[in-house]
Each structure stands twice: as C-alpha cells, then as structure tokens.
Amino acid sequence: MSTPAGAADPFVEHRGLLFTVAYEMLGSAADAEDVLQESWLRWAAVDRDTVRDERAYLVRVVTRQALNHLRSVSRRREDYVGEWLPEPLLTSPDVADDVELAENVSIAMLTVLETLAPTERAVFVLREVFDMPYDEIADAVEKSPASVRQIAHRARDHVAARRPRVQVARSEHEQVVEQLARAVNTGDLQALMDVLAPDVVSVADGGGRVRGAARRPVIGAEKLAKYLMHGVAKYAGRMTLSPILVNGQPGLRMDVDGEIAGVVTVTVENGKVSRIYSIANPEKLEHVDAVMPLSR
Known part of the structure; x- marks a missing residue:
C-alpha cells in the first residue's frame, strides 16, 4: 500500500510505538535507536504496494531487528562489570497515566525481562504490552502460532514469579x-x-x-x-x-x-x-x- 501524497510516512507516524517495542526488548535507548535505523533502511527499500498492514509490517521488521541485536549483545552483557541494569528514560506524565504501559516499561519490569530468552522476551512484549494477535507475533518471530502460544504461557509464568508482588497507587x-x-x-x-x-x-x-x-x-x-x-x-x-x-x-x-x-x-x-x-x-x-x- 503506497503512502498517499502529502501523508506522513507510516514509519514516522508509528515511530513512538516502534521505539517502545525495540526499547522493551533491549532495555537500551541507544540500541533501540540503532534498531530503528536498521529498520528504516529496510522500510525505505520495500515496495509499499506489497504491504497490507503498515503498522503490523513495521512492528514485524523492528522485532526481527531487535531479536538479532539482542542475540549479538548477549555476550557483551555477560562481560559487563558489575550488575547490568536497563538504561533509564525521562518520560512524560502521559506514560505514567497509562498504568499498564508504565508498569511494563519500568526499570523493575525491564530487569525481569532480562531473565527471558530473546524469543520469549519478544513474544511476551508483543502479547502482554502491545496485545498483538498470536498470528502476527508468529510472523514477527518466525514461529507457528501454536508455538507462540506455548512460549507466551511460559514467559508469563516466568515473569509472574519474578515481578514485584504488589502494585501500589x-x-x-x-x-x-x-x-x-x-x-x-x-x-x-x-x-x-x-x-x-x-x-x-x-x-x-x-x-x-x-x-x-x-x-x-x-x-x-x-x-x-x-x-x-x-x-x-x-x-x-x-x-x-x-x-x-x-x-x-x-x-x-x-x-x-x-x-x-x-x-x-x-x-x-x-x-x-x-x-x-x-x-x-x-x-x-x-x-x-x-x-x-x-x-x-
């Protein structure tokens, strides 16, 4: 689907979402920006007439790039001196007002997500944070929908056992x-x-x-x-x-x-x-x- 003349490019329109997906998966704004740059280059080269759902397509591209990046930085984090924590971001009151989003991007939650395998983390983020359908997640992580459901269940149990026990106002x-x-x-x-x-x-x-x-x-x-x-x-x-x-x-x-x-x-x-x-x-x-x- 080509972008109508004068309309905002879908990548620009959805950039906040795409950055959040990458950041949730990587825990690093710098790495998330690298992933968006790589994803933009792929988006710029695609035939837009072959894309039916631009938002889903872009999330899929970003997810795959983030997975590749996550696997490449795993050794770097293993060699990190001392404890590794996610990169903190200054956020607006709008993010805090979205209680579910705020909980899922919190430093505490991102620290828990670090204990998931890369594919488990991607599935958890796309399903629990962004409520994506299983078939779209399956396309993004290149697994079958049935496999994604099993991964999602396993990831939910893993996170539930480690996340803060009590949510406060x-x-x-x-x-x-x-x-x-x-x-x-x-x-x-x-x-x-x-x-x-x-x-x-x-x-x-x-x-x-x-x-x-x-x-x-x-x-x-x-x-x-x-x-x-x-x-x-x-x-x-x-x-x-x-x-x-x-x-x-x-x-x-x-x-x-x-x-x-x-x-x-x-x-x-x-x-x-x-x-x-x-x-x-x-x-x-x-x-x-x-x-x-x-x-x-």
Whole structure:
C-alpha cells in the first residue's frame, strides 16, 4: 500500500510505538535507536504496494531487528562489570497515566525481562504490552502460532514469579520516593531506616566506571542505610536527589556538583522501599535530560 501524497510516512507516524517495542526488548535507548535505523533502511527499500498492514509490517521488521541485536549483545552483557541494569528514560506524565504501559516499561519490569530468552522476551512484549494477535507475533518471530502460544504461557509464568508482588497507587509511590529523597538529602539515618523495608535489596549499575558503585547487591535495611550514609558524608553539600518520572514511574535524579550522576527508581511494598535500582554508568544517563516518546 503506497503512502498517499502529502501523508506522513507510516514509519514516522508509528515511530513512538516502534521505539517502545525495540526499547522493551533491549532495555537500551541507544540500541533501540540503532534498531530503528536498521529498520528504516529496510522500510525505505520495500515496495509499499506489497504491504497490507503498515503498522503490523513495521512492528514485524523492528522485532526481527531487535531479536538479532539482542542475540549479538548477549555476550557483551555477560562481560559487563558489575550488575547490568536497563538504561533509564525521562518520560512524560502521559506514560505514567497509562498504568499498564508504565508498569511494563519500568526499570523493575525491564530487569525481569532480562531473565527471558530473546524469543520469549519478544513474544511476551508483543502479547502482554502491545496485545498483538498470536498470528502476527508468529510472523514477527518466525514461529507457528501454536508455538507462540506455548512460549507466551511460559514467559508469563516466568515473569509472574519474578515481578514485584504488589502494585501500589502512583500517589503512594511518589510519597515513598519523596521520603527516601528527604532522608538522603538531610542525612537523617532514622528517617532512612523508617522508609526501607527490613529485607530491602539495592542493585547499582556503575558499569565499572563509577567509584563507590556497589558491584553486588546490597541486602538489608541496616547494611544499605550505612552504605547510603557513607555516600551522603562523602558528597556532603554537593549531592542532591530530586524527583523525576523515570520509565513511567516516580524516581529520583541524583546530581553531584550540579551535574547528573545517577538515576534511582524503587519498588514499594507496604509503604516501604523493597528494592532500589541505581543507574550511574555515564553511558546510560544520556536520555534523562529530554523526555523520550514511549507509546503503544
């Protein structure tokens, strides 16, 4: 189907969706942009008169390119120094208002998706996030519809066993994040202990480039509070945490001497922080100054 004269190119029209598909599969905005560039070149070369459903066709192209990319970067991530976390994105309130989308693009969920095999991840994303029919997913991943149904079931069970157990209202999430920021900004140890769950787990990604970023998870409120207070003392008067929307969720931007030094997101259970994700690798902080368009 050729594009009518004067009409927006379908690739441009659906770019937000296509970027979101690639990002959901890769957890990296930089890699997602590479996939879109590769997909655009393929789209530019196709005979549009042979394409019946442009949106489905473009999603299929992007999915296949993302799968190829995901397989090629798997070794790179295995050799990564310390914990690997997804690249955080500054997002608009519209993303946060779409509760299902916000949950699925959250750092917590993307971290869970990292534990899926590439094809399982593609099937889960296309079915659970974008509600694509099984036959379209089958075309995208080059499997039979029956096989895709089995993969989808297996992926759902895998994710359900690892995703945050309790979903909380955005207002409660924001309140807990504000408590955490206030405790750290003021250096109030007791306030920090009050907001952390006893079995809290903190995962940091410094990529081996940030001194002081823990290379292994820090577990337990007392141990984590001491670790955080050490950082507060080290950067006394130079570090601030301020609220931002990260991947559709309330999060925190950490600045040191007025320059961004990290992004923090948390999961909340029973009014307390149960898990902290801290991304400080400078290579992963390039998309926190401008809102990124995520859509479905």
